[in-house]
Amino acid sequence: MSQTMSGFCHPFAAPGNWYRGNLHLHTTASDGRRTPRAAAAWYRAHGYDFVAVTDHDALIPVAGLAQPGFLVLPGMEVHPGRTELGEPYHVVAVGLRREAAVARESDVQQAIDALRDAGAFVWLAHPHWLGLTLLELARLRGYAGLEVYNTTCARFAKGLGAAQWDDLLARGRLLWGLAVDDTHWEGRDWGRGWVMVKATELTPEAIVEALAAGRFYATQGPEIYEVTVASQELYVRCSPVQSITCVSLAGWGSYALAPARGPLLTEARFPLRHERVYLRVECSDSRGRTAWSQPVML
Template sequence: MTRPLAFTAAGQFWRGNLHTHSTRSDGVLPPEEVCRRYRAEGYDFLALTDHFIGSYGYPIVDTVPFRTNSFTTILGAELHSGAMANGELWHILAVGLPPDFTPPDSPDFLPKPGQETGPEIAARAVAAGAFVAVAHPQWSGLTLADARSITAAHAVEVYNHGCATGCDRPDGFAIADLLLTEGRKLSLIATDDAHFSEPDHFGGWVMVKALENTPEALLAALKAGAFYSSQGPLLHDVRLEGDHVVIESSAVVSAMAMGHGTGAKAVHGHSMTRAEVPLARLNGSPWVRVAVVDAAGKRAWSNPIWRD
């Protein structure tokens, strides 16, 4: 593999947010207005993922009426069941759930003896057809053992804009990199986790490569890893060429490659649209991911390339 699938798959890029809340759980805007705002901001699709607990009626919100010819939605929810190592309730993002997904025994945000574990509900969501991601690892206080246990996950949420603006705990890269180093072939998503109660919206998204902007095509591309994540910069191509990685993008000031352990290398410049980053300092890492940073400090991130 010399390129992430996002740069080899057929189709075009569609911009979307995969983690959003409304008045159907703890958000402050009704679903129709949430969809309207994302559509007005130029998004191509949205997953409304309200908290799937009993006190909110276990919502999988029907957003089909808010689709247009240029904007679509994917049904989903943020699932909760079982305790993490810190004793708090799991948060697991599930995009592409069927509307009749069976609720767990999760009446509120407190773990309950005997309820499904986080790994069990994640596996059940995947079996039901969902794209599943481990949500906001830093905010949750997730341990590596916690993360390892979600063996069904497709992805880790590596940037959460709501956690950035609300508590300065947006990161999932530390956990994701350790899982990659253990051989887990995961993808990496940036999201908003928007509630619209603070400036937690329009700050992190995925760019999904698909032939058409339909829930089915987008969901298949997400599961395949045919996307990259961004706060603003565009990635046009990422490819391995011999002993370096070539990154083509919108204008950036930094381009970097990361691998296992301390392996990393960056190049810097002005208004760069093409960068060649040498890989010698990645210490033979079996995987490589890249990031770019623009002059405003906004970032974009590729999914990992596996060097096998």
């Protein structure tokens, strides 16, 4: 077993607690329709342990929004430079310890580097919606992952980023997948995509450290309880679902389906014969909602 594979078992076996969070949302500080206080209140009232406020080009103070047992991370979504299609980039950063100077005329790579220097966890938002190409995704460095699901972009049938994620994983780039709402408080774009983070405590430092290490999974509802890569076998345990899929390079990979009239699946075992380069797990329930594990490089 490689270091990467043994490291991947860690989120599920590690001590700590699972914390539910939405890492991407907008408020009246940019183009969202609810105030920061109302935004945080909605998530707190609906079973979330933390949110990040990520307004466009604005790092707003969030210290006054936290409540006992509920964390609000500072963050921002910035738009430096232009994509290959001529659109502004959408780069999201949470957990900044200080301001980072990122202007719209900045170079996107320099912006990513500046945000990381400010202590942030940094990723590229909604790759399908934005039309990011594999060439630019592969060229950029220093971002931790991609949004595999974005609720607000799903309204435009461009919410998924799994194809872009797989294209990069297939080329050996270990990147994390995030599910987020990107809430603007329009079209019911809230409460439909989140991350479950395994951290030792509910503090900005512990959450950002766990995110950076990939100790989380992304979901629209299903829960993943265990993903273990043993010598020749992948074992998955989850809440009741219709299908459990082991995703890998091109046409490699495996899947398990619940029988048509039988019980739903709560676990699956896959002999690792049909996987190449990387694997990751998707668990999809009878309502079409999916949970995505982080990938393992083989």
